[in-house]
Amino acid sequence: FEQFLHQRDSVKSVNTDPMSYLQFLANTFGSKKGREYEVYKHIPQKGTLTYTDVLHNDFFFCYEESIPTFSWKLADGDTIIIGYPCHKAVCQFRGRTWTAWYSLDLPFDNGPWKLGGLPGLILAASESRHEFSFVATGIEQMRQTATICFQPKRYLRSTPAKFQHLLEDYWKDQWNTTNRLQGSGYSEPPKAQRTFNACLMDKYE
Structure with a gap:
């Protein structure tokens, strides 16, 4: 580390x-x-x-x-991603601070994961704890619908909330959580606890 x-x-x-x-x-x-x-x-x-x-x-x-709404704040900064000029925006979303780079040349209010709501397609995004990030590697024009x-x-x-609780249980104690899902009824004392931030877990109030 x-x-x-x-x-x-x-x-x-x-x-x-x-x-x-x-x-x-x-x-x-x-x-x-x-x-x-x-x-x-x-x-x-x-x-x-x-x-x-x-x-x-x-x-x-x-x-x-x-579909979530985002309170993006436009910020100073620009870069180029896969040939498209991009601008910077920042927002708080369900327990994380996200920085996104979007292109006005691609006027789609969409992006990776659940992100979106900007005046251009989000081609890169990362959160402040550096646990998750997305970067576009290419755009392909489909020949047919x-x-x-x-x-x-x-x-x-x-x-959403129940699934997040299930994820938390699973990464703390995979053995017993899996047995519970299988309906086996078998359990044993938890083994060594693991700390794992699974799959972009959202923070639901």
Whole structure:
């Protein structure tokens, strides 16, 4: 961890380009496989967000909520991401401070994960604790219209708050939480506790 802090501070001190810093975070912590979660916006209806995730490779969950609103504050700063000029914005959202880089050349109020609500597509975003970051690597023009297929019968339905509590339980005690999900009724004293910030957990009041 101390080595990471030294490398992080070195990158920030020798290069003022924010993208170099975001790329360093992505290379250091980025998963090669990625997460199993998916976010569907305006599905099943306009204004609704459907979130899906997988626990233990066996248990598929989904929940719906209204597409969040964001109180973005435009900030000084600009950069170029995959050839598009981008501007900086900052906001607080469910327990985290997010910095986003959006492009007016792509006039879509969307972005990675649940982020959105800016006058241009968010091509990069990171939160202040440096635990999560997103950086666009390319944009591809599709040759034909694609239909998004979502099969709700595959998932166990939940609510945002209940699913966050389940994630917290799972990362504290995977053995007993998995047994509970399987309905086995078998449990044992928790093993060594793990601290893990799983999959961009939101803070719901």
